[in-house]
Amino acid sequence: MGRRDIDESDFHSRPTKRGSRPRTKQRPEHSDAVTGLVTGVDRGRYTLLVKDPDDGGGDGASGEKIVTAMKARELTRTRVVVGDRVDVVGDVSGGEGSLARIVRIQERTSTLRRTADDTDPYERIVVANADQLVIVTALAQPEPRTGMIDRCVVAAYDAGMSVLLCLTKADLASPDELRALYEPLGVEVVVTQRAPSDDETDGANSAGQTAGGMILVPESVEEVRERLRGLVSVLVGHSGVGKSTLINALVPAAKRATGVVNDVTGRGRHTSTSAVALALPVAVTEGSPTDTFDGWVIDTPGVRSFGLAHVEVSHLLRAFDDLDEVAQECPRGCTHLADAPDCALDDWIEASPEDERPARAARLTSFRRLLASRTGSDA
Numbered sequence: 525m526g527r528r529d530i531d532e533s534d535f536h537s538r539p540t541k542r543g544s545r546p547r548t549k550q551r552p553e554h555s556d557a558v559t560g561l562v563t564g565v566d567r568g569r570y571t572l573l574v575k576d577p578d579d580g581g582g583d584g585a586s587g588e589k590i591v592t593a594m595k596a597r598e599l600t601r602t603r604v605v606v607g608d609r610v611d612v613v614g615d616v617s618g619g620e621g622s623l624a625r626i627v628r629i630q631e632r633t634s635t636l637r638r639t640a641d642d643t644d645p646y647e648r649i650v651v652a653n654a655d656q657l658v659i660v661t662a663l664a665q666p667e668p669r670t671g672m673i674d675r676c677v678v679a680a681y682d683a684g685m686s687v688l689l690c691l692t693k694a695d696l697a698s699p700d701e702l703r704a705l706y707e708p709l710g711v712e713v714v715v716t717q718r719a720p721s722d723d724e725t726d727g728a729n730s731a732g733q734t735a736g737g738m739i740l741v742p743e744s745v746e747e748v749r750e751r752l753r754g755l756v757s758v759l760v761g762h763s764g765v766g767k768s769t770l771i772n773a774l775v776p777a778a779k780r781a782t783g784v785v786n787d788v789t790g791r792g793r794h795t796s797t798s799a800v801a802l803a804l805p806v807a808v809t810e811g812s813p814t815d816t817f818d819g820w821v822i823d824t825p826g827v828r829s830f831g832l833a834h835v836e837v838s839h840l841l842r843a844f845d846d847l848d849e850v851a852q853e854c855p856r857g858c859t860h861l862a863d864a865p866d867c868a869l870d871d872w873i874e875a876s877p878e879d880e881r882p883a884r885a886a887r888l889t890s891f892r893r894l895l896a897s898r899t900g901s902d903a
């Protein structure tokens with residue numbers, strides 16, 4: 525192995541097997557950096573919301589301004605995603621044509637990952653720092669697929685997020701069966717539906733009004749809003765479930781494109797695949813939102829599946845305190861599945877008081893379905 529001095533060309537070379545090469549220059553501290561929230565990503569340009577000390581009102585939420593930024597050189601290989609809190613320097617005026625520089629990503633409280641698929645061979649972080657995964661599922665058209673819901677639930681719990689199951693199109697089918705499958709897990713369920721008067725009216729007179737789209741029952745939309753309030757929520761759902769319709773009702777300014785799948789191309793109208801964060805108005809009355817915001821709704825147009833191969837049973841169990849405690853008594857290496865010998869979770873059912881047994885049994889059955897979905901395919 526030849527020995528030579530470190531020169532300028534080494535500065536940008538990859539780290540060696542032993543780790544990073546010592547830097548020849550001390551990296552600047554960027555003590556003048558301000559913090560921004562990443563609300564959108566588009567071809568190397570990041571949309572940030574930055575606190576504005578000089579301004580009482582702003583473009584998005586009050587006292588905040590929108591700044592466009594790119595990553596600093598040293599972050600070239602680092603992925604910055606919607607929901608990230610970042611430190612920015614440079615031109616943070618937010619003025620027309622201004623471009624700031626992201627120099628640091630703050631520590632993430634949660635990371636939601638998407639699995640590799642046909643369009644992208646890498647597992648990627650989709651959203652950072654989200655509190656809640658909202659699984660939007662139609663009760664009909666298209667038919668709900670519990671395998672898909674289970675996989676989303678597992679991905680959320682593994683990411684340290686809570687789950688809200690939002691069942692749409694209740695005007696077409698009853699939510700009872702799905703409620704029975706998910707409420708035993710402690711998953712919160714909300715139901716939305718088309719307003720009965722929607723066929724006759726095309727006026728903009730209701731809080732459920734969506735931009736040029738279908739009118740949802742306003743109370744059902746407000747119930748969803750209540751559960752999103754103050755939280756960072758990621759909405760996922762298959763094409764056609766009514767996710768855009770719901771987002772438009774919650775955040776009318778979003779104007780998400782709605783409609784059916786294109787017959788010719790077989791694709792939805794959305795061509796964008798990047799996530800975007802939308803500030804959630806605290807209320808929408810007479811079709812207009814208030815200018816007070818409390819929470820974030822993150823739409824993920826391109827996300828259809830989550831990688832679960834990395835999910836460990838013990839990690840998933842942590843989302844279920846009671847089951848986790850019982851499972852401490854299981855034999856070493858117990859899979860906790862229905863065919864696992866001497867699984868303590870079975871004894872837990874046996875030992876339960878008569879009146880609690882059905883609830884426990886339903887909870888265990890649902891939990892085992894989640895466990896099985898880790899290895900099963902959703903195709």
Ligand SMILES: Nc1nc2c(ncn2[C@@H]2O[C@H](COP(=O)(O)OP(=O)(O)OP(=O)(O)O)[C@@H](O)[C@H]2O)c(=O)[nH]1
Pocket residue numbers: 692693694695696716717718737738740761762763764765766767768769770781782783784785792793794
């Ligand atoms: N019957 C009924 N139809 C609905 C309801 N919500 C949405 N729809 C319709 O379902 C279709 C799909 O709705 P979208 O909001 O475009 O669905 P999406 O999930 O955003 O799907 P993409 O746009 O493909 O991403 C549209 O024709 C809507 O009008 C509902 O509560 N009831």
Ligand SMILES: [Zn+2]
Pocket residue numbers: 851854855858859860861864866867868869
């Ligand atoms: Zn067990």
